[in-house]
Amino acid sequence: EAAVTQSPRNKVTVTGGNVTLSCRQTNSHNYMYWYRQDTGHGLRLIHYSYGAGNLQIGDVPDGYKATRTTQEDFFLLLELASPSQTSLYFCASSDVWGVTNTGQLYFGEGSKLTVL
Amino acid sequence: QQKVQQSPESLTVSEGAMASLNCTFSDRSSDNFRWYRQHSGKGLEVLVSIFSDGEKEEGSFTAHLNRASLHVFLHIREPQPSDSALYLCAVNTGYQNFYFGKGTSLTVIP
Numbered sequence: 001e002a003a004v005t006q007s008p009r010n011k012v013t014v015t016g017g018n019v020t021l022s023c024r025q026t027n028s029h030n031y032m033y034w035y036r037q038d039t040g041h042g043l044r045l046i047h048y049s050y051g052a053g054n055l056q057i058g059d060v061p062d063g064y065k066a067t068r069t070t071q072e073d074f075f076l077l078l079e080l081a082s083p084s085q086t087s088l089y090f091c092a093s094s095d096v097w098g099v100t101n102t103g104q105l106y107f108g109e110g111s112k113l114t115v116l
Numbered sequence: 117q118q119k120v121q122q123s124p125e126s127l128t129v130s131e132g133a134m135a136s137l138n139c140t141f142s143d144r145s146s147d148n149f150r151w152y153r154q155h156s157g158k159g160l161e162v163l164v165s166i167f168s169d170g171e172k173e174e175g176s177f178t179a180h181l182n183r184a185s186l187h188v189f190l191h192i193r194e195p196q197p198s199d200s201a202l203y204l205c206a207v208n209t210g211y212q213n214f215y216f217g218k219g220t221s222l223t224v225i226p
Contacts, residue, residue, distance in 0.1 A: 042215075045213050059117075104162065105150075105162070
């Protein structure tokens with residue numbers, strides 16, 4: 001079974017702070033995703049990548065950067081954190097893009113970020 | 117952009133009683149539907165995937181898709197207190213991003 005590990009699991013920072021959320025998957029999946037989950041909005045896609053060095057923009061990218069350094073590692077960067085970015089962040093991976101008849105998304109357990 | 121809505125927002129059922137959750141979507145050409153479960157503080161686990169009209173059963177979970185009416189349902193047979201969680205519907209159209217509903221919070225009372 002695919003393993004997706006996120007760190008840190010909890011993070012508190014102040015407005016204007018610099019935050020990096022890390023994600024590692026160990027199943028050699030090509031695709032990795034960052035989502036945020038907010039009450040009243042469900043899960044929304046921030047950025048995704050289909051391989052090392054690749055980055056694609058999702059539906060809510062403003063205020064976020066991301067880097068895919070290796071096939072295993074995908075990072076989400078908040079360089080000037082704002083209270084509106086307080087959220088639960090999920091990383092996911094899959095061997096095909098999105099949800100298809102053959103592909104499957106595997107989620108990490110989430111990183112809770114609080115921006116004061 | 118795809119719109120996915122779930123109802124009810126919260127549902128309480130007694131242990132052993134059928135639980136029925138509803139998901140509506142806006143794009144009739146959608147062809148991939150997933151139901152996920154999220155226990156508090158945990159990630160998402162897929163329960164059942166369905167790609168054509170009709171029913172798909174996975175253990176105690178049955179998805180029922182009717183694209184003409186833009187609905188996909190999840191029925192949970194004989195739910196247990198351990199099934200108390202947030203249930204999320206995800207919808208995809210072809211090779212595009214897939215969209216999640218906001219979820220239904222299910223509580224199963226012993």
